[in-house]
Amino acid sequence: MARTLALLVVAIVASCALVQTTTAGTTHVVGDSLGWVVPLGGPIVYATWSVSNTFLVGDILLFNFTTGQEDVARVTKEAFLTCNSTNPITLKATGPANFTLDSLGQYYFIGTLDKHCILGQRLAINVTAYSGPTPSPTPTPTPAPRGPRNYTVGDKLGWLIPPAGPLDLFYASWAYNKTFLVGDTLVFNFLNGSDDVAVVTKQVFNSCNITSTLAVFNSTPANIALNATGEHYYTSTYDKHCILGQKFAINVTGHATSGSVPSPPPTAHPPSITISPSPATAHPPSIAVSPSSPAGGAQPPSQNTSAAPMTGGGRLYFGAFVVSVTASALYF
Ligand SMILES: *[C@@H]1O[C@H](CO)[C@@H](O)[C@H](O)[C@H]1NC(C)=O
Ligand SMILES: *[C@@H]1O[C@H](CO)[C@@H](O)[C@H](O)[C@H]1NC(C)=O
Ligand SMILES: *[C@@H]1O[C@H](CO)[C@@H](O)[C@H](O)[C@H]1NC(C)=O
Ligand SMILES: *[C@@H]1O[C@H](CO)[C@@H](O)[C@H](O)[C@H]1NC(C)=O
Ligand SMILES: *[C@@H]1O[C@H](CO)[C@@H](O)[C@H](O)[C@H]1NC(C)=O
Numbered sequence: 001m002a003r004t005l006a007l008l009v010v011a012i013v014a015s016c017a018l019v020q021t022t023t024a025g026t027t028h029v030v031g032d033s034l035g036w037v038v039p040l041g042g043p044i045v046y047a048t049w050s051v052s053n054t055f056l057v058g059d060i061l062l063f064n065f066t067t068g069q070e071d072v073a074r075v076t077k078e079a080f081l082t083c084n085s086t087n088p089i090t091l092k093a094t095g096p097a098n099f100t101l102d103s104l105g106q107y108y109f110i111g112t113l114d115k116h117c118i119l120g121q122r123l124a125i126n127v128t129a130y131s132g133p134t135p136s137p138t139p140t141p142t143p144a145p146r147g148p149r150n151y152t153v154g155d156k157l158g159w160l161i162p163p164a165g166p167l168d169l170f171y172a173s174w175a176y177n178k179t180f181l182v183g184d185t186l187v188f189n190f191l192n193g194s195d196d197v198a199v200v201t202k203q204v205f206n207s208c209n210i211t212s213t214l215a216v217f218n219s220t221p222a223n224i225a226l227n228a229t230g231e232h233y234y235t236s237t238y239d240k241h242c243i244l245g246q247k248f249a250i251n252v253t254g255h256a257t258s259g260s261v262p263s264p265p266p267t268a269h270p271p272s273i274t275i276s277p278s279p280a281t282a283h284p285p286s287i288a289v290s291p292s293s294p295a296g297g298a299q300p301p302s303q304n305t306s307a308a309p310m311t312g313g314g315r316l317y318f319g320a321f322v323v324s325v326t327a328s329a330l331y332f
């Protein structure tokens with residue numbers, strides 16, 4: 001996030017003596033280019049947007065939506081978990097709508113129209129700190145030197161559709177904590193013939209429309225050596241597996257030292273919002289018609305070694321940001 005953006009942002013009058021040093025904040029456009037919609041990828045989309053941002057007191061959330069088609073309500077945690085829009089704390093029906101984060105703690109937002117919340121138009125964030133008066137660009141922490149590691153994807157669970165579904169953020173959580181370096185190996189344990197590992201582009205990853213892959217590994221265990229820095233996206237070509245949450249993205253940020261010093265993986269400090277799987281009402285409807293996977297899992301994909309891991313800027317997302325909103329009607 002460009003903290004420098006803060007310099008462009010108009011001063012926010014802090015309402016409380018505690019935040020007297022907080023005069024300007026970052027504006028976070030919720031969902032970035034996706035805006036505030038019913039996301040095709042379900043609740044995971046804003047959940048992962050949330051954990052990939054850091055929110056400070058004084059920052060602004062900008063909910064970008066079309067008046068009449070969407071709205072945004074700040075609600076209690078309970079109302080967030082149950083998608084209850086009966087008694088919101090605040091409701092803004094005119095888009096785009098700004099919301100200033102004026103204190104530490106958790107904030108919960110939902111869309112109140114139709115089934116929007118249940119389908120994933122909801123956001124929980126954790127405001128974790130006060131911003132200083134002169135926010136400095138946050139340097140990317142350089143990982144501590146260590147030797148190469150083997151990471152078993154999903155640990156004991158292995159590589160499959162996460163049992164609790166996409167809301168569980170299972171693989172996103174698994175990956176979130178970890179530092180990945182060139183020289184490390186991802187070990188995917190799965191059932192031969194029931195799954196595979198597809199290395200895909202960010203676009204394919206976001207849309208779960210698996211029409212092309214960079215590489216497919218269909219023999220278990222698949223040991224994938226991380227051989228380039230940058231973002232890497234993994235899912236399965238099997239029917240609906242991607243949209244049901246069998247996907248994750250990583251950022252390979254450096255190189256493991258050649259002399260393999262056994263050491264535990266340095267743990268980053270995630271903004272520790274926990275989106276717990278919600279009560280039954282909040283589960284996405286069973287996906288009868290999937291807009292994804294025309295490629296399906298029917299044909300066993302061939303091992304394609306022409307892969308070139310992609311590098312690039314931008315942040316990592318785990319949800320579907322690419323496919324248009326109208327496609328989400330397919331969920332009904
Ligand atoms: C809000 O969405 C509109 C339409 O998608 C877009 O043109 C505009 O740039 C967005 N605004 C921001 C602040 O992202
Ligand atoms: C929704 O919240 C209101 C009060 O905020 C409460 O009276 C009502 O019982 C809740 N509805 C459900 C279905 O939980
Ligand atoms: C929302 O905040 C942005 C950035 O701070 C500002 O440019 C915009 O005018 C604000 N919009 C409203 C409706 O307040
Ligand atoms: C990773 O696993 C492979 C094969 O199981 C093994 O040969 C290698 O020593 C392991 N590397 C590390 C760093 O544990
Ligand atoms: C991060 O890793 C620690 C152990 O290293 C684990 O206890 C914790 O649950 C992990 N958090 C997430 C969000 O995965």
Ligand SMILES: *[C@@H]1O[C@H](CO)[C@@H](O)[C@H](O)[C@H]1NC(C)=O
Pocket residue numbers: 192218219220221
């Ligand atoms: C999976 O199939 C490959 C051949 O396609 C075989 O080498 C491997 O041993 C199998 N693994 C298991 C666990 O059955």
Ligand SMILES: *[C@@H]1O[C@H](CO)[C@@H](O)[C@H](O)[C@H]1NC(C)=O
Pocket residue numbers: 105106126127128271272273274
């Ligand atoms: C919010 O962040 C604070 C500070 O990092 C942490 O102590 C708290 O547990 C977090 N709350 C949630 C719900 O994640």
Ligand SMILES: *[C@@H]1O[C@H](CO)[C@@H](O)[C@H](O)[C@H]1NC(C)=O
Pocket residue numbers: 209210211291292323
């Ligand atoms: C999937 O991608 C292909 C090619 O990129 C495109 O032709 C097709 O329309 C897409 N399908 C959906 C449902 O978006």
Ligand SMILES: *[C@@H]1O[C@H](CO)[C@@H](O)[C@H](O)[C@H]1NC(C)=O
Pocket residue numbers: 199215224225227228304305306307308309
């Ligand atoms: C990097 O690994 C991929 C498989 O993950 C492989 O297809 C590719 O050839 C490797 N590139 C290099 C330069 O070794």
Ligand SMILES: *[C@@H]1O[C@H](CO)[C@@H](O)[C@H](O)[C@H]1NC(C)=O
Pocket residue numbers: 140230231251252253312313314315316
């Ligand atoms: C990946 O890491 C590099 C260097 O650490 C950083 O410049 C880049 O912004 C990161 N990408 C993402 C998507 O976080």
